Amino acid sequence: MGRYLSIFILGVSAALSASIIPHAIAFVVSLLGNLLPGLEQTRGQLNLVMLFVLCWSVRAELAESLIWALVGGLAVDLLSILPLGTTSVVFILFAFFVNSVARQLFRVRLLFLVAVTPPATIVLTLYTLFALALTGLSYDLPSFLRLVLIPTAIYNLVAVVPVYAVVRLLQRRLEGGLQIAPQSLAPGSGALDQT
Numbered sequence: 001m002g003r004y005l006s007i008f009i010l011g012v013s014a015a016l017s018a019s020i021i022p023h024a025i026a027f028v029v030s031l032l033g034n035l036l037p038g039l040e041q042t043r044g045q046l047n048l049v050m051l052f053v054l055c056w057s058v059r060a061e062l063a064e065s066l067i068w069a070l071v072g073g074l075a076v077d078l079l080s081i082l083p084l085g086t087t088s089v090v091f092i093l094f095a096f097f098v099n100s101v102a103r104q105l106f107r108v109r110l111l112f113l114v115a116v117t118p119p120a121t122i123v124l125t126l127y128t129l130f131a132l133a134l135t136g137l138s139y140d141l142p143s144f145l146r147l148v149l150i151p152t153a154i155y156n157l158v159a160v161v162p163v164y165a166v167v168r169l170l171q172r173r174l175e176g177g178l179q180i181a182p183q184s185l186a187p188g189s190g191a192l193d194q195t
Contacts, residue, residue: 005170006056006068013048014075021046025155044151049076050124051160053091054117055167057098058109069095086131090124110164117160121153 022045029042049072057065073088080087098116105112125148129139 003064003067005174006071009170010049010052010068010072010075013052014072014079017046017048017076018079021048041147042151043148044153044155045148046155046159047121047124047152048159048163050091050094050120051117051156051163052167053095054098054113054120055160055164056171057095058102058113058164059168059171060099062096062099065095065099066092081135082128082131083135087124087128090127094120094124110161113160113164114157117156118153121156122149125149125152 025044025046053065053069053072056068060068069091070088073086073091074084076082076087077084098113102109102112129144132139
């Protein structure tokens with residue numbers, strides 16, 4: 001069920017990341033710009049799709065994590081100028097890494113996510129910058145790092161805990177739904193005895 005849920009969740013996340021979230025961040029930055037003048041020119045973005053892929057991969061099976069990574073990458077690429085499948089490559093590597101390391105960590109998975117989110121943001125942003133450079137676009141690297149990369153890493157770090165809470169709630173619902181159905185049809189439960 002989680003595999004099919006990925007299409008809806010990651011599609012909505014990609015759409016929000018491309019439409020509403022940048023405006024909300026710009027509004028908050030403009031409010032805080034009066035207090036902290038250095039924030040006025042930042043162009044960071046919250047990568048909600050990456051956060052969902054990372055958070056889902058921490059507790060899901062590897063095959064399901066890879067499906068989430070593939071679907072998430074395709075959703076991001078459909079709403080950007082990157083060639084289709086470009087972001088999926090990085091998301092698949094992230095899902096494989098997070099899933100394999102998280103198997104060793106039973107109690108500190110949230111701390112692991114908090115630790116891995118900034119490096120994942122840096123890798124994804126630099127990879128995207130490199131992919132855009134291959135298509136002919138160029139950026140001033142020092143300005144890009146200061147105005148885009150650092151704010152993006154901060155936004156993702158702040159948002160990883162709430163995204164993880166949502167993912168855990170969804171995963172518990174899916175696990176609970178799978179456990180309840182077979183028990184209700186078990187012999188002696190009364191469900192089959194009435195027929």
